[in-house]
Amino acid sequence: MSEEIQKFTVTIDGESIQVAPGTTILNAARQIGGKIVPPAMCYYSSLKGSGGKCRTCLVEVSKGSEKDPRPMPKLVASCSTTVMDGMEVKNITSPKVLNARKGVVEFLLLNHPLDCPICDQAGECHLQDLAFEHGVAKTRYEFKRREFDKIDIGDYIKLHMTRCILCYRCVYTANQLTDSREHGVLKRGDAAEIGTFLEKNLNNDFIGNVIDVCPVGALTDKTFRFRSRVWYTNPVDANCECNKCSGKAVLWMIGDEVARVTARKDQYGEVKEFICNECRFDKKEVAKWNIEGPRKISRHSVISANHYEQPIPEHTTLLNKA
Ligand code: SF4
Ligand code: FES
Numbered sequence: 001m002s003e004e005i006q007k008f009t010v011t012i013d014g015e016s017i018q019v020a021p022g023t024t025i026l027n028a029a030r031q032i033g034g035k036i037v038p039p040a041m042c043y044y045s046s047l048k049g050s051g052g053k054c055r056t057c058l059v060e061v062s063k064g065s066e067k068d069p070r071p072m073p074k075l076v077a078s079c080s081t082t083v084m085d086g087m088e089v090k091n092i093t094s095p096k097v098l099n100a101r102k103g104v105v106e107f108l109l110l111n112h113p114l115d116c117p118i119c120d121q122a123g124e125c126h127l128q129d130l131a132f133e134h135g136v137a138k139t140r141y142e143f144k145r146r147e148f149d150k151i152d153i154g155d156y157i158k159l160h161m162t163r164c165i166l167c168y169r170c171v172y173t174a175n176q177l178t179d180s181r182e183h184g185v186l187k188r189g190d191a192a193e194i195g196t197f198l199e200k201n202l203n204n205d206f207i208g209n210v211i212d213v214c215p216v217g218a219l220t221d222k223t224f225r226f227r228s229r230v231w232y233t234n235p236v237d238a239n240c241e242c243n244k245c246s247g248k249a250v251l252w253m254i255g256d257e258v259a260r261v262t263a264r265k266d267q268y269g270e271v272k273e274f275i276c277n278e279c280r281f282d283k284k285e286v287a288k289w290n291i292e293g294p295r296k297i298s299r300h301s302v303i304s305a306n307h308y309e310q311p312i313p314e315h316t317t318l319l320n321k322a
Helices: 025-032 095-108 126-134 169-177 209-213 277-282
Strands: 008-012 015-019 058-063 087-090 157-159 183-186 193-196 219-221 234-239 248-254 257-262 290-294
Touching (some): 169 183
Antiparallel strands (some): 183 193, 248 257
16 A cells, blocks of 8 residues: 655645655745746756855745744745755745845845856846845945966866855856866855865866856856857757767857757756766767757846847837848
8 A cells, every 4th residue: 555645735925736755845936936946046956065165045835834933033045955845935935034135135146246247157147037036236345355366177167256256156066067176166155166186177077067167257168258248149959879978968050060969958047857978078079969959048047138038019010021
C-alpha cells in the first residue's frame, strides 16, 4: 500500500497551493508562478548550498502555521525557509518587504559600477532588472568604491570583480560540475573577492557554465565580449551530437554567424542542462548544429526588442512596415 505524503498548504500574497513538506517558500511561490515569485540573485535550484547570501528574496511570514499562527518576527529569506502547513506569506503585498528589498538593492549597488552601457550582460542582467524595479535613482554612498583590475581566468573567461555581488553561484558551479576546485571567495567582508588558487586558469571541461550562472556581468565570455548588444542578436535553439553534454544550446546569431553559444535558461534565469566548453566556445559554425527554431523570449525582456517574433501592430501602414 503506497503511503500518501501529506501536503502542506501555503498562501502567498493571497494565492494558495499545496506543496510537499520541505519545500521552500521560494519554490512554493515558483509553483504558483507570476508576479508573486520573489527575486533570487544567489539561489540556483540545481546548485547544492546556494541561497541565503543576497537577501533579495526576503518575504514576510504573517502567519507561521495552522498550529502556531504567530507571525515570524523578522523578514525571512524565502529561498532557505521551508513552508509549514497553513503558513501565510506576503511578498509584493507587504510594504515592509518592498522597503527592505529597496535597501538590499542599494547595498548590492554600493560598489557596483554604472557599467550597463558597455557591459556584455546588459539586457540579461538580474541586477539591472532588480535596480529597475526596486532601485533608487541616486546613490547615498560617499566612500571610495572597491577597485580591481580585470582578470583573465583561463582562455575563455574574463572576471570584472567590480561587478561581482558575491553570490557564490560560480564557486558552487565549479565545485559541483567540474573535477577540481580551482577558485573561490578569498578574504572576508568588504575585502572579499573571487580568486583563483595561485593564479591558476579555470580550464575544466564545464567551467564555461560559470558565465551563465553569474547573475551580473562579472564573468564574461571572451569569445563574445563587446561584439554586440544582446538585443541585436537573434537567439535560436539548436542541438548537436556531443559525448560530454546534452548538446542542447542557444545560438545567438548575428546574420548567419554564431556570435555566442549559451546553455538554455528557464523563466527564472536558471540553466537546467549545463553544456561543455567545446559546445560553448569551439562550435561557432552553424553547420555543426541542428537548428530547432527561434528561441522563445519573454516579450518583457529587452532581448525581444526589434525581434522578428514581435507582432506588427494592426494600424501599421505598409509604408512604415517597409
Ligand atoms: S562572479 Fe558572478 S557568479 Fe561569481 S560570485 Fe560574483 S556575481 Fe556571483
Ligand atoms: S536568493 Fe535568497 S538570499 Fe539570495
